[in-house]
Structure formats: C-alpha cells, structure tokens
Amino acid sequence: xxxxxxxxxxxxxxxxxxxxxxxxxxxxxxxxxxxxxxxxxxxxxxxxxxxxxxxxxxxxxxxxxxxxxxxxxxxxxxxxxxxxxxxxxxxxxxxxxxxxxxxxxxxxxxxxxxxxxxxxxxxxxxxxxxxxxxxxxxxxxxxxxxxxxxxxxxxxxxxxxxxxxxxxxxxxxxxxxxxxxxxxxxxxxxxxxxxxxxxxxxxxxxxxxxxxxxxxxxxxxxxxxxxxxxxxxxxxxxxxxxxxxxxxxxxxxxxxxxxxxxxxxxxxxxxxxxxxxxxxxxxxxxxxxxxxxxxxxxxxxxxxxxxxxxxxxxxxxxxxxxxxxxxxxxxxxxxxxxxxxxxxxxxxxxxxxxxxxxxxxxxxxxxxxxxxxxxxxxxxxxxxxxxxxxxxxxxxxxxxxxxxxxxxxxxxxxxxxxxxxxxxxxxxxxxxxxxxxxxxxxxxxxxxxxxxxxxxxxxxxx
Amino acid sequence: xxxxxxxxxxxxxxxxxxxxxxxxxxxxxxxxxxxxxxxxxxxxxxxxxxxxxxxxxxxxxxxxxxxxxxxxxxxxxxxxxxxxxxxxxxxxxxxxxxxxxxxxxxxxxxxxxxxxxxxxxxxxxxxxxxxxxxxxxxxxxxxxxxxxxxxxxxxxxxxxxxxxxxxxxxxxxxxxxxxxxxxxxxxxxxxxxxxxxxxxxxxxxxxxxxxxxxxxxxxxxxxxxxxxxxxxxxxxx
Ligand code: SF4
Numbered sequence: 001x002x003x004x005x006x007x008x009x010x011x012x013x014x015x016x017x018x019x020x021x022x023x024x025x026x027x028x029x030x031x032x033x034x035x036x037x038x039x040x041x042x043x044x045x046x047x048x049x050x051x052x053x054x055x056x057x058x059x060x061x062x063x064x065x066x067x068x069x070x071x072x073x074x075x076x077x078x079x080x081x082x083x084x085x086x087x088x089x090x091x092x093x094x095x096x097x098x099x100x101x102x103x104x105x106x107x108x109x110x111x112x113x114x115x116x117x118x119x120x121x122x123x124x125x126x127x128x129x130x131x132x133x134x135x136x137x138x139x140x141x142x143x144x145x146x147x148x149x150x151x152x153x154x155x156x157x158x159x160x161x162x163x164x165x166x167x168x169x170x171x172x173x174x175x176x177x178x179x180x181x182x183x184x185x186x187x188x189x190x191x192x193x194x195x196x197x198x199x200x201x202x203x204x205x206x207x208x209x210x211x212x213x214x215x216x217x218x219x220x221x222x223x224x225x226x227x228x229x230x231x232x233x234x235x236x237x238x239x240x241x242x243x244x245x246x247x248x249x250x251x252x253x254x255x256x257x258x259x260x261x262x263x264x265x266x267x268x269x270x271x272x273x274x275x276x277x278x279x280x281x282x283x284x285x286x287x288x289x290x291x292x293x294x295x296x297x298x299x300x301x302x303x304x305x306x307x308x309x310x311x312x313x314x315x316x317x318x319x320x321x322x323x324x325x326x327x328x329x330x331x332x333x334x335x336x337x338x339x340x341x342x343x344x345x346x347x348x349x350x351x352x353x354x355x356x357x358x359x360x361x362x363x364x365x366x367x368x369x370x371x372x373x374x375x376x377x378x379x380x381x382x383x384x385x386x387x388x389x390x391x392x393x394x395x396x397x398x399x400x401x402x403x404x405x406x407x408x409x410x411x412x413x414x415x416x417x418x419x420x421x422x423x424x425x426x427x428x429x430x431x432x433x434x435x436x437x438x439x440x441x442x443x444x445x446x447x448x449x450x451x452x453x454x455x456x457x458x459x460x461x462x
Numbered sequence: 463x464x465x466x467x468x469x470x471x472x473x474x475x476x477x478x479x480x481x482x483x484x485x486x487x488x489x490x491x492x493x494x495x496x497x498x499x500x501x502x503x504x505x506x507x508x509x510x511x512x513x514x515x516x517x518x519x520x521x522x523x524x525x526x527x528x529x530x531x532x533x534x535x536x537x538x539x540x541x542x543x544x545x546x547x548x549x550x551x552x553x554x555x556x557x558x559x560x561x562x563x564x565x566x567x568x569x570x571x572x573x574x575x576x577x578x579x580x581x582x583x584x585x586x587x588x589x590x591x592x593x594x595x596x597x598x599x600x601x602x603x604x605x606x607x608x609x610x611x612x613x614x615x616x617x618x619x620x621x622x623x624x625x626x627x628x629x630x631x632x633x634x635x636x637x638x639x640x641x642x643x644x645x646x647x648x649x650x651x652x653x654x655x656x657x658x659x660x661x662x663x664x665x666x667x668x669x670x671x672x673x674x675x676x677x678x679x680x681x682x683x684x685x686x687x688x689x690x691x692x693x694x695x696x697x698x699x
Contacts, residue, residue, distance in 0.1 A: 312556070321631045358638065360637075361631050361649070363598035364598055365630075384513030403512065405521050407506075410521045411521065413500065434640075439640055442644070442678070443650065443682045447677060453483070454470075458500075
C-alpha cells in the first residue's frame with residue numbers, strides 16, 4: 001500500500017510541467033551561486049565558510065550567554081524581548097498585542113519561522129488578517145498554498161498560473177509579464193501597508209552586541225513592513241543570534257551568494273529598535289519574539305547540533321538531485337530539501353516520518369554547497385541509525401534480520417562464497433518482488449558473473 | 463616495490479570480476495607487488511548506510527582483522543574506500559589503534575596510481591570517445607577529481623568528452639535505489655541525458671555501483687552507450 005508521501009512524490013515526478021519548472025529555477029539559482037563563489041569571483045570563499053562555521057559553532061555552544069546579551073541590548077534600545085517556548089506562546093503574544101492595540105490587519109514579510117508556527121491561519125481564526133507582502137508569499141497566500149522552497153516560495157508557479165490567480169482572486173486583467181504582475185500585486189498591497197497596525201518580519205541575523213535585527217531581501221517589502229506600521233514585531237528562532245556586528249561581514253557575504261548568486265542582496269536592513277527622540281523613521285514600538293519550538297532539543301545533541309547553524313540560504317535545495325525531482329511539497333514540513341530532511345525528524349521526532357532520512361542517495365552535494373558547512377549526510381546517517389535502532393521504519397523487522405544474517409555471512413568467507421551465487425539464482429527465479437522488482441521497474445540488471453573474482457584469481461594463481 | 467593488498471569490493475567480486483582482474487593487471491604492470499587476501503568480503507557500507515551500525519561494526523572489525531598488516535589497500539571504488547578511510551572512524555572509539563593511520567593506507571585506485579605511484583601513463587590504448595562520471599563519494603569524500611582524468615588523457619586513441627553534469631549523482635545510493643526506485647530512476651535518466659549530450663560512446667567511472675545503475679538505465683533506454691570501469695579502460699591495450 002502506497003503511503004501519502006509516496007503519492008506526493010509520484011505526483012511531482014508525473015508532472016512534466018512541474019519538473020521543468022523546478023529544474024530550471026533551481027538550476028538558475030545554483031548556477032548563480034556557482035559563479036559568485038568561484039575562486040576567480042571570490043577567492044576567500046572557502047576560508048569564509050570555515051569562519052562562518054566556527055562562529056556558529058561557538059555561538060551555539062554558548063547560546064545562553066549570547067541570548068541574554070541580545071536581550072539586554074534590545075531592551076536598552078527600547079525594544080522588548082518575548083521568550084516563546086513554542087508556537088502557541090508566540091501566537092498568543094501577537095494575538096494579544098493586536099487586540100490591545102485594536103488592530104485586525106497585519107502586514108508580513110517573508111519568514112519561514114512564522115510558517116513553522118502557522119501564524120497566519122491562527123490569526124485568521126481570531127479574526128486578524130495577516131497579509132504576506134513578499135511577492136512569492138503573496139501569490140501562495142492567494143492560492144492557499146505553502147512555500148515550495150525556502151527562499152523562492154512560489155518557484156513552482158508559472159507566470160500563466162499567477163496571471164490566472166490574480167484574475168480570479170484580485171479581479172485583475174490578464175497580464176503575464178513579470179513587471180505587470182508585480183504592479184498588480186503592489187497596488188493591492190499598498191493599501192494594506194497603509195492600514196496595517198502591526199508589521200511582522202522574520203530575522204536573518206540577531207546581533208548580540210548591539211541588539212540589532214538584520215533583514216535581507218530583494219523586494220523592499222520587509223523594509224516597508226517594519227517601518228510603515230506603528231508596531232514592528234520580529235519573530236525569530238533563537239539560533240539566529242550571532243555575537244558581534246562585525247561578524248555580519250562574514251555572513252552577508254555568504255548569504256546572498258549562496259541563495260541567489262548575488263554578492264549582496266538588494267536590501268539589507270539593520271534595525272535597532274523603535275524610533276527614538278529626534279529620529280525620523282522607525283516604528284513606535286518594537287518587539288522581538290524569540291522562539292524555541294524544539295530548538296533547544298536539537299541543541300542538546302552534540303553531533304546533530306550543527307543543524308542549527310543553518311542560515312536558510314536554500315543552496316542545499318537547489319543543488320539536491322532529490323529535491324529537484326520531488327519538489328517542495330513531497331516533504332512533510334515547511335522546511336524542504338536536505339535541510340528539511342534533517343530538521344523535520346529532530347523537531348517532530350523520528351517516529352513521525354521515518355522514511356524521510358532514507359530518501360537520499362547520500363551524494364553530499366548539499367554539504368558541498370552549504371555556506372556554514374553543515375554535515376548533512378553525516379546527520380542523515382545518524383538519524384537512520386536512530387530509526388533502525390527504534391525499529392520504526394516500514395519493513396524494519398525483516399530488514400534488521402536480513403542485515404544480521406548478512407553481517408554474519410560477511411565474516412564467514414567460505415560460506416559466503418558458496419551461498420552468494422545460490423541466493424542470487426534463487427532470487428532471480430522468484431516472482432519479481434521486493435527489491436528486485438523495484439530495481440527492474442526502472443532499469444536493467446546485469447547478470448551475476450559466472451565465476452566470482454576470488455574464483456578467477458585462484459584459477460589464475462594455479 | 464610498493465606492496466599492495468587488493469580489496470575487491472563485494473559488487474566487483476560477484477558481478478564485475480573483470481574489473482578486479484583489470485585493476486590487478488594495471489597495478490602489476492606499474493610495478494606493484496600484489497596480493498589478494500581470500501578471507502576478505504565487504505567493507506560494511508550497506509549496513510552502515512542503512513542505519514545498522516552494530517552490524518556495520520562487526521563487518522568493519524572483520525575487515526580490519528583481514529587487512530591488519532597490509533601496507534597499501536587499494537580499492538576499485540571511491541565509495542568503499544571512503545567507508546573505510548572516513549566512516550570507520552564513526553564506528554570505533556577515537557583512540558582505537560586499529561583505525562589509526564587507516565586513511566593513509568586505504569586508496570581509491572586512480573588516486574593510488576597518480577598520487578602514490580606517480581604514474582599517469584599506464585600504456586593503455588582504447589579507440590573510443592569517453593565521458594567521465596564523478597562518483598559522489600569518490601569526488602566529495604576521496605577528492606578524486608583530477609586523477610582519473612589525467613589517466614584517461616594518457617590513453618592512446620581515447621578522446622575525453624566531458625558531460626555537463628559530470629558531478630551530478632547517478633541516483634544509485636545503495637538501498638535508496640530500491641527504496642525510492644522512481645526517484646532514483648529519475649535521477650539516473652537526468653544523468654544519461656547529459657551523457658548522451660556529450661556524444662560519448664563509453665561512460666567511465668571509478669565505481670562499479672554507479673556504473674551498474676547508469677548501464678541499467680542506458681540499456682533500458684535502448685542506447686548503445688556502454689559503461690566501463692576506469693580499471694578496464696586502463697587495462698585495454
Ligand atoms: S543547510 Fe546550509 S545550504 Fe541548506 S539552507 Fe541551511 S545554510 Fe543553506
């Protein structure tokens with residue numbers, strides 16, 4: 001019986017239009033990255049990656065210290081820090097704030113963290129409208145869909161798809177050029193910016209020594225979301241903190257290149273709290289919601305802790321041959337691709353989707369491009385070990401027994417030599433089932449050699 | 463004369479014995495003193511990659527016992543060589559003397575020729591247009607990128623036509639190939655599109671497992687392109 005994820009994978013593989021869309025979009029992003037990190041374009045790239053890795057490692061090993069420093073500095077600048085153990089606490093704070101400030105319209109810029117806690121859906125239940133202002137996210141909100149990709153959420157939508165959507169949902173004219181489509185969205189969003197009582201953003205980096213929130217984007221909507229409304233709320237995972245403002249040089253140089261192949265993204269905003277006396281712009285109130293939601297659980301494991309180094313650049317998705325086949329909707333959680341494959345089991349528990357860490361050829365392309373050098377394949381292997389240990393994957397009992405027998409056979413070469421050909425011959429005569437059937441569903445199988453290497457070698461020596 | 467102990471991986475032993483013989487022939491002509499220890503079986507990677515660490519460890523222990531006093535262990539596979547050179551460290555305690563120095567004794571075949579023996583021309587001849595597939599573990603874990611190409615460039619009559627997706631995974635991935643057959647097959651078909659674009663007649667690699675996958679899809683698609691292990695190419699005369 002096929003499981004739900006198998007249906008999703010089959011759907012993605014069976015949709016040629018989608019395949020092409022994923023392939024060309026991820027290919028473009030991957031090519032851009034490759035060009036901007038090449039030795040000629042950026043000689044310090046490898047050193048910088050190592051440096052970024054070390055900074056993240058140090059920070060996460062002393063996370064309590066840096067988070068407290070961050071809190072002190074945010075509050076010294078007139079902002080407030082809210083510690084949220086989980087999505088519910090984060091959502092409750094935002095809902096109450098909206099009620100107290102008597103607003104039921106919120107503008108939002110792109111944030112995977114708020115996707116993670118399903119903020120918009122919950123706010124809607126409370127009668128509060130949260131409008132996405134990033135073009136891709138806005139398209140998905142109109143379509144009622146989730147992000148397909150960490151940095152390019154509507155990557156799977158063609159211009160034609162978007163034109164139809166705008167016609168249907170915004171009663172707009174049928175336009176298919178990017179400029180016209182953007183203009184339609186912009187006009188619809190402008191009113192929202194002006195009316196909204198609260199602007200919500202995520203955070204790319206939180207700087208401990210200065211209490212700064214750093215936002216990186218290409219459209220300018222994040223900048224508007226945190227400055228047009230009276231109140232700015234930034235929602236961030238606790239792992240986004242870095243020690244010093246000077247460390248930004250390392251990360252900003254890596255983020256734009258790895259994500260989109262830009263030496264620097266179009267807009268980088270350095271936000272330091274609410275507007276102060278004599279300042280011309282900025283919100284009147286600023287809140288930083290620091291979300292745990294399972295992160296401290298990941299932190300507790302010394303080997304897998306590095307999963308939290310992620311700066312959400314999306315490079316691992318663009319370079320993943322599996323993601324490029326199965327697309328973002330085959331993964332069980334908002335984080336897809338290689339990083340999703342290691343985050344999901346750690347946040348949700350390995351029991352939820354035990355197949356996930358096995359859906360990898362362990363090719364290592366992800367680790368090769370990751371700007372903070374997360375050893376994704378190594379973590380996948382560790383997760384696989386946890387899953388087989390718990391015996392929770394499909395067919396786990398049979399597989400375990402098979403590997404036990406195999407391991408015994410591998411230590412008894414004389415018996416192995418006699419058993420291997422017999423077993424293979426028997427398997428080829430069996431009705432085509434199990435692994436053999438799976439193999440043959442896609443490709444031909446070479447026959448076993450009539451004589452093994454060891455036999456041939458022996459004969460030669462005689 | 464370097465003393466070389468051949469590790470003929472389980473798939474080469476059972477399915478592609480000619481690859482093992484070819485490797486032995488090339489190393490022999492390059493002046494190595496060769497031995498094959500008949501007690502050897504597998505490196506343990508199938509169990510390790512499937513999450514069965516205990517089983518992998520018992521097989522790894524057995525491997526270490528068989529090759530205990532071997533000088534160089536040369537392997538016709540970047541993937542199996544990496545399992546031994548890198549991943550054994552995850553199966554044993556850091557201080558375990560059995561794995562000390564292992565990484566400098568275990569070599570993927572092409573890099574052993576080029577980096578240890580300093581041989582690039584093995585005197586081979588093969589009139590073919592060839593393209594080279596970078597096996598993922600050979601490339602990313604064993605840093606095998608230049609060596610096979612240098613060796614191929616010295617093969618008389620052979621023209622190397624690089625494909626655009628040389629570094630892209632073929633989709634094999636061990637049990638991944640049968641646990642997610644459609645995804646694996648899809649990856650392989652993307653790979654062969656690139657192979658066919660290169661105009662090559664043969665696909666060469668350091669890993670028989672990748673080649674089994676690639677050959678399987680090439681022949682299922684009815685193309686005449688064939689796969690050859692690097693050792694077979696270098697043994698052609
Ligand atoms: S895991 Fe690395 S490559 Fe993937 S999104 Fe995170 S930082 Fe980028």
